[in-house]
Amino acid sequence: MALSETTLDTDLSVHSTFASRYVRTSLPRFKIPDNSIPKEAAFQIINDELMLDGNPRLNLASFVTTWMEPECDKLIMASINKNYVDMDEYPVTTELQNRCVNMIAHLFNAPLGESEAAVGVGTVGSSEAIMLAGLAFKRKWQNRRKAEGKPYDKPNIVTGANVQVCWEKFARYFEVELKEVKLREDYYVMDPEKAVEMVDENTICVAAILGSTLNGEFEDVKRLNDLLAEKNKETGWDTPIHVDAASGGFIAPFLHPELEWDFRLPWVKSINVSGHKYGLVYAGIGWVIWRSKEDLPEELIFHINYLGADQPTFTLNFSKGSSQVIAQYYQLIRMGFQGYKNVMENCRDNMIVLKDSLEQTGRFNIVSKDVGVPLVAFSLKDSSQHNEFELSDMLRRYGWIVPAYTMPPDAQHVTVLRVVIREDFSRTLAERLVNDIQKVLQELDALPSKPKVSICGDDNKVVVKKTALETQREVTTVWRKFVMERKKMNGVC
């Protein structure tokens, strides 16, 4: 029998991935490779490179859920190939979305009759939700101004300088002016009085945040509502409120049910919440609820016949996966009110443990409040020798990702570190984190202080003669800090 030369064949099927030639070739970066490679090789190569990503569960910067029960993972995988927008083909999935909308609307005390359907929609996140809400306000305001025969070319929105970047995106992309209420030291949220002062006839809405990204604080929506109600009585402008409850929407109803911030306040016309934050679902789901049909102009809703039957659609995205919607429904029925309350209470208790331990070190000021999103924002009492950015850097070595950032105007001189307590951040981890922070403090204390660089970016003044190497090191360090600080834009949230 002739031994045919089929080395290629054995190469593919017999060699284990790490014995094959695929791990010797450089992965393509700019162009699609000409040939296919075996699926095992593709999987292994990508999987291995991804090992160098941060560990999602140790990412204490993010509010977004990083753990779900395996049963839910099963449901997610099973629906990964369902295109959510095919309402006619997947009527059950569509109905699950509707049930979620209704449940969340009731959670927010929307004024609905017994079997009245809520007005709302699932989105990819709070960014899309906010853009939809903003669009609705803009269109409503334009229609009203047209009816009154007044100019409608300069709409604006009033918010605090602490808003998340999606409001700025909304403003810039949809050509609405953003009027920001500046912050000040020790007051890191929007001041309701100042906000109402800024309202004029072109204001399409005032946006309040329930759970500021910077320090987790809840803005005083009730006060805003009362002040705005007075102003509206005088002016007749009927300026409405939108509550950005991206984080707080799934916290306040469970931990602080007596806090009035939602549709119980008459001027609140729409609310958005991130399902993927404290809704306890993986990234990719948000919700926007309107108070009533009147608050969502019909002309913004498209009725299409794309796939064979009438489908109403009012979202920016069209095709997307169904998994997160199903996962949200799973959480709502699996946990129920009690379950969510328990999770939020755990988060809050762990937050207090972390906060107390940090206070005990005697080196930190706590910037976050007790009532708010369970997070701890803290800054060094003395940042002259070493600053928060260095702390953040050194914590990375232990695996923790703890972000440091400066406050927006007019409090740019304040730098904070922020740890978000999510569902899966147990007490054990909290204690370990404090331990590691203390180690880092000790290490920093032992290091010589770095040359001072002012935040305004002035050139460093080096007076003492140093060796070439020392100078080099100094220069690189200074430049690194300079660049990092210059990059801290006002879009901090």
Place this chain on the structure above:
Amino acid sequence: MVLSKLASESDVSVHCTFASRYVRESLPRYKMLENSIPKEAAFQIINDELMLDGKPRLNLASFVTTWMEPECDKLIMDAMNKNYVDMDEYPVTTELQNRCVNMIAHLFNAPLGDSEAAIGVGTVGSSEAIMLAGLAFKRKWQNKRKAEGKPHDKPNIVTGANVQVCWEKFARYFEVELKEVKLREGYYVMDPKKAVEMVDENTICVAAILGSTLNGEFEDVKLLNDLLLEKNKVTGWDTPIHVDAASGGFIAPFLWPELEWDFRLPLVKSINVSGHKYGLVYAGVGWVIWRSKEDLPEELIFHINYLGTNQPTFTLNFSKGSSQIIAQYYQLIRLGYEGYRNVMENCHQNAIVLKEGLEKTGRFNIVSKEIGVPLVAFSLKDNTRHTEFEIAEMLRRFGWIVPAYTMPADAQHVTVLRVVIREDFSRTLAERLVLDITKVLHDLDSLPAKINARMSVVAEQKNGTVVKKTAIETQREITTYWKNFVMA
């Protein structure tokens, strides 16, 4: 030993789900329940209800991928808890996106230097991609008009009436006028000549579709480019082109590489493609590529410090899952050029098999073309007795989801059925489908024509004559009439 009454405890932990009380209670629809329920019960209840959804792989209406290799499923599950937007925390995932952008840009012949990075971004789908591209055009046009001191309050965009709804959304949400080139019977895409005629000084761009949703046809982008070049020379308006290659972007380069539709044409400034259509990834990823930096105004890009370090962001969505991006990269390196070509050739062949099977029945006109997205759009030669909508309905009984819809203006009298051939629609399935369609035709032929009911009810409306019928006949008529009315 005292047997304490722990009925509720044994209830929860011992009973199998279907023995427990959870499957006896009605699921909440409007309000959250007060208590939690066990995870097994939650899983089972939802899983079971979802059984009544259509089967994704038999959904022949959709272009969106419904199958991926198990290895990729593994990668997807592992990346499920990674929030894509955390660039600093997940630098590898961010880089995978950049690699995909570069690869796709090269696939579209973007004029890039050797190690020059392409300009583009991953989105949730073509809708977002198109909105971003449209925004870039709008802003560029506005800046140009401001510099010229001319009015910039009435931007418009020229497209065919066959555009997908996201263009209409873009137009309405971003306050741009949509100037649609009407279709006509037998010509279901945008006519380049008419399109160029409609271009005026307020036109921010002309949008051409590579792979019309209705019948899969590729529009003649080259002709559009040449005509627009001439007009631009005359007017000096520099009107650009955007190619909506949502479906076609991953087909044309592999099946018809000589077809010029991409950045090889100088006026094409941006292209979008759906990763989740013929990019062969599950729903949730699209791509938009710009020709060069000049085509994406810097002021639209936000530099934020949300999570501790500088992150440039120009997308409508912020937080989202990383799974689909990783899956797209997997496909690009796993399949490579030859793999994609093989898949597209298979789809193309299976489309031909289906088309020929349908033609053999002698009952259908084929409305789709050979060159285009692998799909078969067909209408009844004679739809006086039964309509395409009835065929679609009856096919459901066999498990197939085949949509029927009417063409947009000015061809609204034409109704088509459309079958999309995806990667996972094998020849066996194609043959089975033809068999089932033949069965349906058979069944319909033996049914009385519904037309009488429709015509007589219409006649009633027109001249007020009342035809006496029994109560049940009238009821049936009314329901059928309304059904046809609503569905059409």
